Amino acid sequence: MSWITPELIEIVVAILKAIVILLVVVVCGALLSFIERRLLGLWQDRYGPNRVGPFGMFQLGADMLKMFFKEDWTPPFADRLIFTLAPIVAMSALLMAFAVVPVTPTWGVADLNIGLLFFFAMAGLAVYAVLFAGWSSNNKFALLGSLRASAQTISYEVFMALALMGIVAQTGSFNMRDIVEYQAQHTWFIIPQFLGFCTFFIAGVAVTHRHPFDQPEAEQELADGYHIEYAGMKWGMFFVGEYIGIVLISALLVTLFFGGWHGPFGILPQLSFIWFALKTAFFIMLFILLRASLPRPRYDQVMAFSWKFCLPLTLLNLLVTGAFVLAAQ
Amino acid sequence: MTADSVLSIPPYKADDQDVVAELNSRFGAETFTVQSTCTDMPVLWVAREKLIEVLRFLRNLPRPYVMLYDLHGVDERLRTQRRGLPEADFSVFYHLLSIERNSDVMIKVALKEGDLKLPSATGIWPNANWYEREIWDMYGIHIEGHPHLTRILMPPTWEGHPLRKDYPARATEFDPYSLSAAKQDLEQEALRFKPEEWGMKRGGEHEDFMFLNLGPNHPSAHGAFRIILQLDGEEIVDCVPEIGYHHRGAEKMAERQSWHSFIPYTDRIDYLGGVMNNLPYVLAVEKLAGIKVPQRVDVIRVMMAEFFRILNHLLYLGTYIQDVGAMTPVFFTFTDRQRAYKVVEAITGFRLHPAWYRIGGVAHDLPRGWDALVKEFVEWMPKRLDEYEKAALQNSILRGRTMDVARYDTRQALEWGVTGAGLRATGLDFDLRKARPYSGYENFEFEVPLAHNGDAYDRCMVKLGEMRQSLRIIEQCRRNMPEGPYKADHPLTTPPPKERTLQHIETLITHFLQVSWGPVMPANESFQMIEATKGINSYYLTSDGSTMSYRTRIRTPSYAHLQQIPSVIRGSMVADLIAYLGSIDFVMADVDR
Numbered sequence: 001m002s003w004i005t006p007e008l009i010e011i012v013v014a015i016l017k018a019i020v021i022l023l024v025v026v027v028c029g030a031l032l033s034f035i036e037r038r039l040l041g042l043w044q045d046r047y048g049p050n051r052v053g054p055f056g057m058f059q060l061g062a063d064m065l066k067m068f069f070k071e072d073w074t075p076p077f078a079d080r081l082i083f084t085l086a087p088i089v090a091m092s093a094l095l096m097a098f099a100v101v102p103v104t105p106t107w108g109v110a111d112l113n114i115g116l117l118f119f120f121a122m123a124g125l126a127v128y129a130v131l132f133a134g135w136s137s138n139n140k141f142a143l144l145g146s147l148r149a150s151a152q153t154i155s156y157e158v159f160m161a162l163a164l165m166g167i168v169a170q171t172g173s174f175n176m177r178d179i180v181e182y183q184a185q186h187t188w189f190i191i192p193q194f195l196g197f198c199t200f201f202i203a204g205v206a207v208t209h210r211h212p213f214d215q216p217e218a219e220q221e222l223a224d225g226y227h228i229e230y231a232g233m234k235w236g237m238f239f240v241g242e243y244i245g246i247v248l249i250s251a252l253l254v255t256l257f258f259g260g261w262h263g264p265f266g267i268l269p270q271l272s273f274i275w276f277a278l279k280t281a282f283f284i285m286l287f288i289l290l291r292a293s294l295p296r297p298r299y300d301q302v303m304a305f306s307w308k309f310c311l312p313l314t315l316l317n318l319l320v321t322g323a324f325v326l327a328a329q
Numbered sequence: 330m331t332a333d334s335v336l337s338i339p340p341y342k343a344d345d346q347d348v349v350a351e352l353n354s355r356f357g358a359e360t361f362t363v364q365s366t367c368t369d370m371p372v373l374w375v376a377r378e379k380l381i382e383v384l385r386f387l388r389n390l391p392r393p394y395v396m397l398y399d400l401h402g403v404d405e406r407l408r409t410q411r412r413g414l415p416e417a418d419f420s421v422f423y424h425l426l427s428i429e430r431n432s433d434v435m436i437k438v439a440l441k442e443g444d445l446k447l448p449s450a451t452g453i454w455p456n457a458n459w460y461e462r463e464i465w466d467m468y469g470i471h472i473e474g475h476p477h478l479t480r481i482l483m484p485p486t487w488e489g490h491p492l493r494k495d496y497p498a499r500a501t502e503f504d505p506y507s508l509s510a511a512k513q514d515l516e517q518e519a520l521r522f523k524p525e526e527w528g529m530k531r532g533g534e535h536e537d538f539m540f541l542n543l544g545p546n547h548p549s550a551h552g553a554f555r556i557i558l559q560l561d562g563e564e565i566v567d568c569v570p571e572i573g574y575h576h577r578g579a580e581k582m583a584e585r586q587s588w589h590s591f592i593p594y595t596d597r598i599d600y601l602g603g604v605m606n607n608l609p610y611v612l613a614v615e616k617l618a619g620i621k622v623p624q625r626v627d628v629i630r631v632m633m634a635e636f637f638r639i640l641n642h643l644l645y646l647g648t649y650i651q652d653v654g655a656m657t658p659v660f661f662t663f664t665d666r667q668r669a670y671k672v673v674e675a676i677t678g679f680r681l682h683p684a685w686y687r688i689g690g691v692a693h694d695l696p697r698g699w700d701a702l703v704k705e706f707v708e709w710m711p712k713r714l715d716e717y718e719k720a721a722l723q724n725s726i727l728r729g730r731t732m733d734v735a736r737y738d739t740r741q742a743l744e745w746g747v748t749g750a751g752l753r754a755t756g757l758d759f760d761l762r763k764a765r766p767y768s769g770y771e772n773f774e775f776e777v778p779l780a781h782n783g784d785a786y787d788r789c790m791v792k793l794g795e796m797r798q799s800l801r802i803i804e805q806c807r808r809n810m811p812e813g814p815y816k817a818d819h820p821l822t823t824p825p826p827k828e829r830t831l832q833h834i835e836t837l838i839t840h841f842l843q844v845s846w847g848p849v850m851p852a853n854e855s856f857q858m859i860e861a862t863k864g865i866n867s868y869y870l871t872s873d874g875s876t877m878s879y880r881t882r883i884r885t886p887s888y889a890h891l892q893q894i895p896s897v898i899r900g901s902m903v904a905d906l907i908a909y910l911g912s913i914d915f916v917m918a919d920v921d922r
Contacts, residue, residue, distance in 0.1 A: 044660040140541050144563065144903070212654065212726065222903075295727045296654025298904045299563060 018099075018109045025098050029243035034059045036243075036288050043292045070232035075137070078229060082136035087230065087237035090129035094208075094245045097122035101251045102177045104261045104272040115176040116168065119252065120161050123207050127153040129241065130209070130226045137229040145225025148215040148299050152206060155306040156213075160203035162314040166196045166321035167256055180260035190257045192324075195317040197257045199310050204253065206306075208245035211291035215299050250283035251276075338431050338758060341765040343369040345432035348387070348394075355386060362415055367616045368856035368869070370424075370433040374415050377438050381448050384436065387425055388453050394425035394434065395743045397454035399884040400461065402468045403871060404494045406442070410852035410873050418442040419468055423450070424869075424884075428743065428757070431764055440470065449474040456746040459892045467492035477527065482573040482921060485519045491581055498578075498585040522557045527569055529559055538566060541903075545574045549652050549907045552917030556894065556906075563902050568895050572888075575917035583881030587847030588614055589823035591878070593684035595868075598883060599919040600681065601644055602862045603637040603673070604630075607686035609859045612767060613868045616855040618821040618848070620689045625813040627769040629691055632703070632806035633676065633683075634768075634859075635799040639710070640669050641862035642792045642799075645914045649789050650721045652911030653730045658721045665713055672702045688823045688848070690816030703807045707800050714796055722789065731786040735897050735909035738783055745896065746889035749864025750791040751913065755783035761860035768859075773802050785905075785912035792914065821848045847876040863887055863914050883922055887915035 034049065038056065041048025050056040074083055100115035102108040112118055127150060134146020167189055168174060171182045183189055190197055206213040215225075222228070227238045254260060258279050261272035268275075297305070349371050352361060360383075362374035375383050387394045402421045405411065417439030424435050438447065447464075449472045450457040461472040462481040469490040472478055480487060489496055497503060508516075524531055524540060532538055539560040544550035553574035559566040579598060583591050595606040608630060615622065643666050647659030670680045676699055677683035677692070685692045721727060737747075739755040752759055760777040762770040778794025780787035816822055825843040829836045852874035858867035864886025873879035890913050898906050 040656075044657050045664055046660055140539060144541075147563075211656075292657050294655060295650065295721075295724060295730060297726050298730055298902060300902065301729055 017107060021098070021103065021107065021109055022095070025095065025244060025247060026240065028247050029240045030064070031060055032243040032246065032284065033063065033239065035284075036291075039285065039288045040292055043289070064236075067233055067236045072232045072234065075229050077138045079136035079138070082132045083229075084234070086129050086132035086136065087234045087241070089125065089132065090241035091237045091244065093122050093126040093129065094241060094248050098244075098248055098251070100176055101248070101255055102180060102260060103251075103276055107273070108177070111175070111177055113173070113175045116164060116174045120157070123160070124157060126207070126241075126245070127157075129238075133230070133238070134226040137226070139229050141222045141224070142226050142228050145215075145222050145228070148222075149209065149226060152213065152215055152299075152302060152306075155303055156203045156206035156310075159199055159306065159311045159314040160207065162311070162318060163196045163200040163203060164256065165318050166193045169318070169321050169325050176255055176260075180255060180262070183259045184262050184266065188257060188259045193257065193317070193321070195313055196321075197253070199314045199317070200256070201253060202310060204249035205287065205290065206302075208242060208249055208287075210242070210246065210287055212294045212296045213302060214296065215302060246284055246287050247280065250280045250287070253283050254279040338428065338764045340431065342430065342432040344371060345430060345434070346371065347430070348390075348432070348434050349373070351390065352383065352386070356383065362413075364414060364437070364854075366854040366856075368435065368854055370435055370856070372422075372435045372437060372854070374420075374437045374439060377440070377447065380436070380438050381450065381453070384423060384425075384450055384453050387434065387436075392427060392429040394427045396426040396428070396746055397423065397450065397456055397460075398426040398433065398746060398865075399424035399867070399869070399882065400450070400457055400464070401882050401884075402464045402470060402492070403880045404468065404492060405439075407494045408871075408873050408879055415439040416441075419445060419470060421447060421464060421470065422869075428759060445469060446471040446473055448472075449476075451475060454746075455744055455896070456889055456892055459888065466490065469493070480573075482576040484516065484573070486516055491578060496581075498581050522569070524559065527567075529567055533561070536561060543906075545571075549910060551648070551910060551915060554891070554917050554920070558903065558906070560903070563904075565898055565901055565903065565906060567899060568906075570891050570894050572891060572917070572920050574921065576921040577918075579922040580881055580883055583878050583883075585877060587876050588850055588878065589688060589847050591881070592686065592688075593682065595883075596682035596684050597918060598885060598922060599641075599861060599863060599866065599887070600916055601637075601641040602866075602919075603633075603640065603681065604677070604683050604685050605634045605637045605641075605859075605861050606866070607684065608634055608768065609857045609861070609866055609868045610870075611686045611688055612859070613855045613857040613870045614688050614850065616857065617850045617853055617870060617872050618688065618819065619851075620817050620819045620821060622690060622817045623813045623815075624769070624811045626690045626815060626817070628806050628810055629695065629815065630686060630768050631770065631773070632803055632810075633673070633685065633691075635802045635806075636669055636673055638799045638862050639796050639803075640666050640673070641914075642796045643669070645792055646717060646789065646796075649911040649914075650717075650727065653727055653908050655721060655724070655727065658717060661713070662717070665710065668706055668709060672699075672706050675699065675702055687816065688821065689819050690814070690822060694815040695810070700807050700810070703803060707804050707807070710800055711797065714793060718793060722786075722793065728786060730904070731789070731908050731912065732784055733782070734785045734905045735901065735912065736782060736784040737893070737897050741893075741896070742783070745893035747864070747893060748886050748889070749860070749862075749914075750788050750795065751864065751890060753777065754780045754787040754791045756781040761858060761865060765858070767857065773805050775799075775801050785908045788912040788914075821850070823848060849874065849876055850878075858884075861886065863916075863919060864890065866919075885919045885922060887913075887917075887919040890915055891920055 038048040049059040052058040052062045074080055097119045099109040100112050100118050130149035131146050134142045167179060171179050227235060230238060254276060261276045263271065263275045360375060360379055364372040364374060366372050400423050402419055405417045405420050419440040420437050422435055422437045424433060426433050447470055449461055459481060461475050462478060464470050465472055465478050466480045466483055467490055479485065522540060522542065541558040541560055543558055544555040545553040555571040557569045559568060579594055582594055592607055592610065595610045596603060598606050643662040647662035650658045674680050675696060677685040739757045742752045742755050756779060758777055758779055763777055775798040778791050778798065780791050818826060820839065825840050827840060830840045850872040852872050854871045856867065856869045858865050866886060867884045869882040870878055871880040898909055
């Protein structure tokens with residue numbers, strides 16, 4: 001049994017951890033479809049799905065069964081290859097980005113020293129899902145949706161990256177674990193980087209196409225926009241992809257601004273996973289609350305808000321942070 | 330005319346003879362044949378050759394007839410009671426409305442069967458366009474000089490002109506319908522939009538336009554409404570609204586139902602208006618019959634009509650906010666509607682379509698305990714309305730989406746025949762309940778909410794204000810409900826009075842005939858307009874002395890409002906169109922009838 005070396009065991013454990021995290025994220029994403037509907041129901045003075053199992057908890061199973069058995073239909077006028085590729089990109093791009101999120105001191109898929117950059121790259125790839133879907137569907141509503149999506153995502157990614165540069169400047173690292181540890185030693189970035197938090201949160205909502213930045217879908221205008229031609233599992237992948245995006249952005253907000261797995265004031269450090277999960281759940285709920293409460297701005301207003309308000313704000317933040325960092329040296 | 334030039338509306342002048350004098354002095358009395366009716370306005374027949382001249386004169390008078398309120402036709406061929414009127418196989422009427430006189434006039438033209446053509450009035454009032462298309466569609470009267478004379482309510486492939494008297498009124502009179510594959514292809518092809526037919530270019534110098542087919546199945550089209558957009562990016566270059574998908578032939582049905590049994594059909598014209606739809610119809614029939622209703626009937630009718638105004642406006646408010654992207658408020662407004670329906674159901678026994686008004690009264694008296702239910706609702710609503718205003722309508726995203734969007738002024742509103750909140754949002758204080766009181770509205774204290782920008786936001790704020798005023802009216806009804814009978818003591822009421830039937834054989838016979846055949850209304854014409862939920866709704870009834878109406882013209886506000894869309898929305902974004910559609914308050918049943 002000489003081939004069982006400590007290195008091999010380490011590799012196997014790392015793979016197992018990665019698989020567990022992958023499954024948990026996907027299941028969380030899927031479960032969100034149920035949680036969102038229940039929460040919306042709560043806020044909208046109605047029940048939401050409560051028929052399947054206790055409190056409707058098995059609704060997810062019922063939905064999945066339904067979706068698996070739906071006809072996997074590709075419209076004859078669509079570009080088959082790209083049409084199929086789009087939902088795959090939608091689901092996988094943001095899932096990949098989760099690899100760099102450190103969950104606890106010992107759990108996490110990859111400890112990249114360019115962690116943040118990897119996330120930006122993946123978020124950039126996610127646009128292609130919408131673009132592909134809108135283009136290949138050969139449908140005017142889908143096309144308008146993807147036009148909106150590409151314009152919106154490009155504008156918001158510009159300052160999404162800039163919003164986090166303040167953190168990088170203070171920490172001196174792109175590595176997520178370094179960022180979390182820095183916060184544990186000093187203070188959570190929500191305080192020194194409050195402007196960065198605001199703009200990153202807005203950009204996060206925009207990148208996941210969540211309300212009020214759901215321009216590409218815009219039920220009332222484009223009747224579901226880019227995924228109007230999708231059905232069955234392909235549609236389901238878009239759907240889960242969107243929820244994974246919510247989980248990812250929430251986890252990133254926690255990691256970058258709220259001390260990751262640390263509790264407030266360093267209390268109960270042994271509960272690292274619980275802290276992380278609680279804080280992430282809070283932001284997920286915030287996403288849903290936003291959807292329940294806000295109207296949708298017009299597409300050109302969204303763009304103007306990005307370029308004329310958010311971008312100057314992030315630049316200002318970066319400038320001030322830079323000045324402080326220089327002064328501290 | 331700007332909003333400020335008409336600040337006060339003079340008292341209503343029924344049967345205004347001033348305009349007759351003006352017309353006589355200009356054209357000579359021999360030009361006109363005066364028809365006496367109970368429509369409360371002068372009705373003048375004029376020869377086709379003089380028509381456009383007369384219409385133009387009326388449009389340009391001092392204190393002009395600014396609005397072409399209605400325009401439609403009558404197949405006169407089977408009409409027996411028309412002594413003293415010019416010979417005609419068909420006639421077309423122009424109902425004109427003057428705001429500054431607060432009075433109406435009706436001009437009629439006689440047409441012979443072999444010579445069915447008429448000059449177009451689109452050069453005088455732009456909203457003549459759709460009405461003239463409808464006349465062509467329904468009667469086959471050719472309009473000369475019309476910019477786009479095609480069918481409007483019926484499909485382009487339709488054969489025949491449905492409102493002609495020789496066209497069957499029941500499906501059973503037709504051969505069974507069948508649809509072969511070839512015919513289906515033909516019908517599908519007929520629906521294809523061809524921009525050239527509408528004088529639209531497929532592209533500009535540097536770009537191609539996209540033609541986007543919005544509807545008839547679209548979440549924000551509020552029913553089966555199709556609008557074809559010519560887009561440059563997301564900007565609307567031009568658009569063509571297309572209606573008729575909800576057409577059920579209500580006016581044709583009226584010609585085969587008894588006066589009484591048509592009441593339930595009126596409920597379904599504006600299907601959110603409930604008994605509000607019954608009101609202009611029964612009022613017009615009562616004018617024909619010469620019935621004066623007891624005071625209690627008036628107050629009950631007003632109260633229930635205002636309940637339905639609130640029900641309609643709550644749905645409007647919820648969907649309006651939803652159309653600009655906020656998903657939650659609609660659930661709350663529906664909860665409120667549920668509370669209103671509780672009262673409606675207790676009083677009428679039905680919810681959406683009570684068909685509860687009767688000729689000469691209402692179906693039955695108020696139930697015991699009605700006032701407690703009404704009180705509960707009146708106390709519940711105001712704080713909810715405040716909440717909607719604070720939480721949704723003052724939201725800055727919503728204001729950004731709707732302020733200055735789809736804006737038009739009073740002049741544009743009048744020339745397109747806009748009534749209701751859409752007109753009052755431009756600053757014109759024209760509410761029929763004040764301007765031309767009916768059913769005893771003059772006895773109530775309430776205000777007419779106004780706004781001045783005429784944009785999508787103002788239209789909603791006016792509607793919100795109207796709900797508050799409706800609550801005031803309902804509360805006054807509750808406090809001051811008169812005692813007395815709930816139906817007039819008149820032989821032509823329905824169901825007819827039964828108390829004396831077992832004492833005289835004559836009354837028994839009359840009762841029997843009136844229940845089985847229905848009442849016979851004296852031959853005449855009558856007209857009633859009311860301030861309905863969506864604007865001014867009216868019924869123009871022609872009786873030929875029969876148990877059925879000879880012609881029932883239903884003028885609905887939504888029809889005019891949809892015709893106006895292209896003139897308002899050119900140059901805006903797709904998202905603005907959605908906000909605009911949400912702010913109009915229309916249902917397609919009200920448009921297509």
